[in-house]
Amino acid sequence: xxxxxxxxxxxxxxxxxxxxxxxxxxxxxxxxxxxxxxxxxxxxxxxxxxxxxxxxxxxxxxxxxxxxxxxxxxxxxxxxxxxxxxxxxxxxxxxxxxxxxxxxxxxxxxxxxxxxxxxxxxxxxxxxxxxxxxxxxxxxxxxxxxxxxxxxxxxxxxxxxxxxxxxxxxxxxxxxxxxxxxxxxxxxxxxxxxxxxxxxxxxxxxxxxxxxxxxxxxxxxxxxxxxxxxxxxxxxxxxxxxxxxxxxxxxxxxxxxxxxxxxxxxxxxxxxxxxxxxxxxxxxxxxxxxxxxxxxxxxxxxxxxxxxxxxxxxxxxxxxxxxxxxxxxxxxxxxxxxxxxxxxxxxxxxxxxxxxxxxxxxxxxxxxxxxxxxxxxxxxxxxxxxxxxxxxxxxxxxxxxxxxxxxxxxxxxxxxxxxxxxxxxxxxxxxxxxxxxxxxxxxxxxxxxxxxxxxxxxxxxxxxxxxxxxxxxxxxxxxxxxxxxxxxxxxxxxxxxxxxxxxxxxxxxxxxxxxxxxxxxxxxxxxxxxxxxxxxxxxxxxxxxxxxxxxxxxxxxxxxxxxxxxxxxxxxxxxxxxxxxxxxxxxxxxxxxxxxxxxxxxxxxxxxxxxxxxxxxxxxxxxxxxxxxxxxxxxxxxxxxxxxxxxxxxxxxxxxxxxxxxxxxxxxxxxxxxxxxxxxxxxxxxxxxxxxxxxxxxxxxxxxxxxxxxxxxxxxxxxxxxxxxxxxxxxxxxxxxxxxxxxxxxxxxxxxxxxxxxxxxxxxxxxxxxxxxxxxxxxxxxxxxxxxxxxxxxxxxxxxxxxxxxxxxxxxxxxxxxxxxxxxxxxxxxxxxxxxxxxxxxxxxxx
Ligand code: HT7
Ligand code: ZN
Numbered sequence: 001x002x003x004x005x006x007x008x009x010x011x012x013x014x015x016x017x018x019x020x021x022x023x024x025x026x027x028x029x030x031x032x033x034x035x036x037x038x039x040x041x042x043x044x045x046x047x048x049x050x051x052x053x054x055x056x057x058x059x060x061x062x063x064x065x066x067x068x069x070x071x072x073x074x075x076x077x078x079x080x081x082x083x084x085x086x087x088x089x090x091x092x093x094x095x096x097x098x099x100x101x102x103x104x105x106x107x108x109x110x111x112x113x114x115x116x117x118x119x120x121x122x123x124x125x126x127x128x129x130x131x132x133x134x135x136x137x138x139x140x141x142x143x144x145x146x147x148x149x150x151x152x153x154x155x156x157x158x159x160x161x162x163x164x165x166x167x168x169x170x171x172x173x174x175x176x177x178x179x180x181x182x183x184x185x186x187x188x189x190x191x192x193x194x195x196x197x198x199x200x201x202x203x204x205x206x207x208x209x210x211x212x213x214x215x216x217x218x219x220x221x222x223x224x225x226x227x228x229x230x231x232x233x234x235x236x237x238x239x240x241x242x243x244x245x246x247x248x249x250x251x252x253x254x255x256x257x258x259x260x261x262x263x264x265x266x267x268x269x270x271x272x273x274x275x276x277x278x279x280x281x282x283x284x285x286x287x288x289x290x291x292x293x294x295x296x297x298x299x300x301x302x303x304x305x306x307x308x309x310x311x312x313x314x315x316x317x318x319x320x321x322x323x324x325x326x327x328x329x330x331x332x333x334x335x336x337x338x339x340x341x342x343x344x345x346x347x348x349x350x351x352x353x354x355x356x357x358x359x360x361x362x363x364x365x366x367x368x369x370x371x372x373x374x375x376x377x378x379x380x381x382x383x384x385x386x387x388x389x390x391x392x393x394x395x396x397x398x399x400x401x402x403x404x405x406x407x408x409x410x411x412x413x414x415x416x417x418x419x420x421x422x423x424x425x426x427x428x429x430x431x432x433x434x435x436x437x438x439x440x441x442x443x444x445x446x447x448x449x450x451x452x453x454x455x456x457x458x459x460x461x462x463x464x465x466x467x468x469x470x471x472x473x474x475x476x477x478x479x480x481x482x483x484x485x486x487x488x489x490x491x492x493x494x495x496x497x498x499x500x501x502x503x504x505x506x507x508x509x510x511x512x513x514x515x516x517x518x519x520x521x522x523x524x525x526x527x528x529x530x531x532x533x534x535x536x537x538x539x540x541x542x543x544x545x546x547x548x549x550x551x552x553x554x555x556x557x558x559x560x561x562x563x564x565x566x567x568x569x570x571x572x573x574x575x576x577x578x579x580x581x582x583x584x585x586x587x588x589x590x591x592x593x594x595x596x597x598x599x600x601x602x603x604x605x606x607x608x609x610x611x612x613x614x615x616x617x618x619x620x621x622x623x624x625x626x627x628x629x630x631x632x633x634x635x636x637x638x639x640x641x642x643x644x645x646x647x648x649x650x651x652x653x654x655x656x657x658x659x660x661x662x663x664x665x666x667x668x669x670x671x672x673x674x675x676x677x678x679x680x681x682x683x684x685x686x687x688x689x690x691x692x693x694x695x696x697x698x699x700x701x702x703x704x705x706x707x708x709x710x711x712x713x714x715x716x717x718x719x720x721x722x723x724x725x726x727x728x729x730x731x732x733x734x735x736x737x738x739x740x741x742x743x744x745x746x747x748x749x750x751x752x753x754x755x756x757x758x759x760x761x762x763x764x765x766x767x768x769x770x771x772x773x774x775x776x777x778x779x780x781x782x783x784x785x786x787x788x789x790x791x792x793x794x795x796x797x798x799x800x801x802x803x804x805x806x807x808x809x810x811x812x813x814x815x816x817x818x819x820x821x822x823x824x825x826x827x828x829x830x831x832x833x834x835x836x837x838x839x840x841x842x843x844x845x846x847x
Contacts, residue, residue: 053133118187128179183260259296283652316379333547346373482514588658599771731766739773768806779820797835
């Protein structure tokens with residue numbers, strides 16, 4: 001498949017009014033009969049009928065209005081089937097095909113496949129073409145009628161059930177949808193069921209389908225679904241639109257979950273949770289992803305994307321909505337900080353390296369490579385900026401207009417921005433650069449103080465990114481507040497709208513020189529730089545009324561301590577002492593402030609400052625600082641560790657999770673001086689997985705986890721999700737010098753079922769997450785990863801391509817590491833038969 005270009009978009013030359021599918025399911029030789037009701041878009045401009053579908057489809061029959069066409073008019077290549085215009089009626093006609101496919105051989109988990117005996121599908125982005133010949137593009141939307149034939153007890157598809165008897169089930173989805181939202185599931189499943197009454201009084205049947213025995217771990221997912229349905233009605237006025245909503249958990253899944261109309265399919269790790277198997281983070285993530293997929297029903301399904309270049313139209317907006325949901329249900333301040341941490345760790349990293357691309361790319365080879373942090377997380381940030389610029393009321397008006405105007409459409413970013421222009425009267429031409437331009441702007445702030453007037457001068461610049469050498473200025477909303485010398489706020493938050501490369505703003509009639517609290521709430525996805533001494537940062541950490549800016553002051557102090565030596569370290573240690581004693585602050589906030597920046601983040605900071613990060617030195621410096629903090633504040637920390645015990649039975653609620661998160665952060669520091677004693681005890685007494693895993697990570701880091709690992713394996717050896725954690729923690733927390741050896745050892749185990757994406761990610765993602773381990777000076781981390789990417793690519797190209805991003809920062813290391821990383825990437829690139837997915841990723845990384 002050649003490179004796809006946004007500029008080449010053309011509507012499909014046919015209209016499709018109904019799709020009827022009839023599937024007889026079998027591990028080998030599933031028979032798929034498809035009937036498509038078609039009509040030429042313009043009968044006077046005859047066009048060939050080109051359907052997507054490759055070599056995996058064994059074509060058994062093809063008719064047009066019941067007649068087989070002249071074989072000379074039907075051609076096939078590796079990717080599609082073409083029926084010449086000469087063989088097609090000028091009036092509406094029905095095309096019928098029959099194909100056979102082998103789900104059992106499908107290790108790529110794209111199209112129809114088997115996961116532990118359950119038939120299931122994954123059709124986004126281009127999986128439907130592995131099921132039958134079809135116009136597999138999001139702007140072709142139609143009604144589906146589906147018949148499933150199988151002896152398996154549960155047969156599900158999209159829409160509402162029509163009938164289910166004697167191994168035959170019929171489903172009808174009256175909402176037109178593109179093929180990527182098609183789904184079916186067939187298996188031996190049981191449901192946790194409930195009901196939801198919509199605000200207009202309609203009764204919806206809700207089911208979370210799991211394997212028999214897993215029901216007692218599906219309740220939290222159901223609770224999360226009900227909360228999501230209520231929230232979308234209350235906040236966005238969006239009501240559910242079918243009689244049933246089904247969620248199914250499967251063990252083999254390439255990503256987290258999929259928003260198929262009325263039949264969401266989930267990676268089981270994002271459904272199943274019980275206190276003894278899931279951590280607080282798992283619970284929060286389940287709640288957020290259930291919400292995310294549910295919210296897609298309006299932002300993605302009712303309004304979908306015209307083409308895959310518009311992916312951030314649905315993903316950015318839906319991430320933004322799920323972030324709002326979590327903020328409303330839990331702590332908004334903590335959620336904002338966590339989201340910024342994710343953005344910086346994943347998206348800033350992407351934006352600074354060879355894989356940088358805009359939220360709306362204008363070219364791709366393999367669309368599956370563009371389900372990225374830039375499309376998702378930056379896509380959400382761009383919407384946050386829009387909301388900040390137009391205000392909450394105008395945002396609500398614009399969203400109402402979006403739903404009213406585009407319901408049933410396959411829309412574009414232009415449509416989205418036009419809605420905001422029409423709702424607010426603003427011209428968003430300039431703002432659109434956030435969608436079309438890659439790279440993270442650096443925003444420099446300078447202050448001047450004279451006669452009661454504070455002048456802030458901002459200068460923005462963005463480094464070139466692949467294919468985009470010149471970076472014009474962007475619209476940047478900069479939220480600023482002023483804090484007086486006594487710690488009181490003297491000017492509430494004001495959003496400065498920067499539009500030029502350099503711009504000045506003034507604050508007048510001020511009594512005394514204030515301290516500037518800048519980029520409050522992280523009002524734009526930029527890197528703010530300013531000359532600020534450590535004392536002022538400590539002041540902001542103590543007094544800023546904006547929680548994000550307060551946390552950020554602490555972050556900057558920590559990074560300064562880690563990169564600038566002893567004096568800076570002392571300032572940070574003192575500031576942490578003050579924070580430890582601040583009992584008024586939310587424990588989760590204190591935990592975030594107490595957790596040192598990760599090694600990857602420190603490396604990113606050094607690279608941004610123009611230095612070459614040394615992974616071993618970073619690892620040592622971080623450990624050393626943690627030890628100094630522990631020694632300096634031993635009593636306070638010990639007191640806090642005891643005070644943050646959560647009494648009673650485990651509950652995943654935000655307040656309890658917050659206390660546990662602070663206790664765990666403290667445990668990590670105290671372990672630097674107690675030899676892991678507390679962790680050892682906690683592992684033995686804790687009844688919940690949150691504390692057990694935290695303790696285990698500490699023990700692994702200290703090289704004394706052997707007995708604990710054995711205990712966990714004995715208890716949970718047959719629980720895949722717990723064993724994924726067991727694999728991951730051993731590699732991720734291993735002392736860097738041992739990480740590759742540990743990974744190599746674990747990879748020889750019989751239960752290293754590497755074709756399972758979760759297990760593969762546990763091991764290889766664990767290694768990639770061990771910064772100094774992956775970047776081991778002898779290149780062993782690179783070689784081990786390359787070996788496994790090569791192996792995985794033959795089975796599951798999507799997973800191999802995604803995991804290859806472990807290498808994306810390679811250009812920032814020293815020449816020796818660079819040479820070794822490049823050699824590993826070139827070894828992959830040289831492979832014959834490499835997938836399009838991995839080839840595109842690797843060639844972008846070594847371009
Ligand atoms: N929209 C879904 C994306 C997704 C996906 C994409 C490519 C390959 C497999 C996939 N599974 C799910 C999930 C979401 O963003 O909600
Ligand atoms: Zn999504």
